[in-house]
Amino acid sequence: MGINLNLWSFILSLGCILLFFLSGSMKDFFDTYLHFHPLLLTLLLSIACFYLSLVGMKNVKNLTTLLRGILTMVITLIVMISISFILLFGTLLS
Secondary structure (H helix, E strand, O other): OOOOHHHHHHHHHHHHHHHHHHOOOOHHHHHHHHOOOHHHHHHHHHHHHHHHHHHHHHHOOOHHHHHHHHHHHHHHHHHHHHHHHHHHHHHHHO
């Protein structure tokens, strides 16, 4: 039994959504100790999750795994586009 990348990328995409909503309250911790914006970490994780979901699509065996893979790609694309929009216009307006 190998690693099911499709399932793990779906779980990681749900974690990216959670990090996206928690990034506002974690900004002080990230600025103080790690010296970068928390949305940047969420963006990098969502990019990794998107690539994992693409690789996981090669092991699709039935309709549920196909739908989970498509849902994972849609979720990560929405998160990546919204974070990129926020970071781009946030840096332009500051």
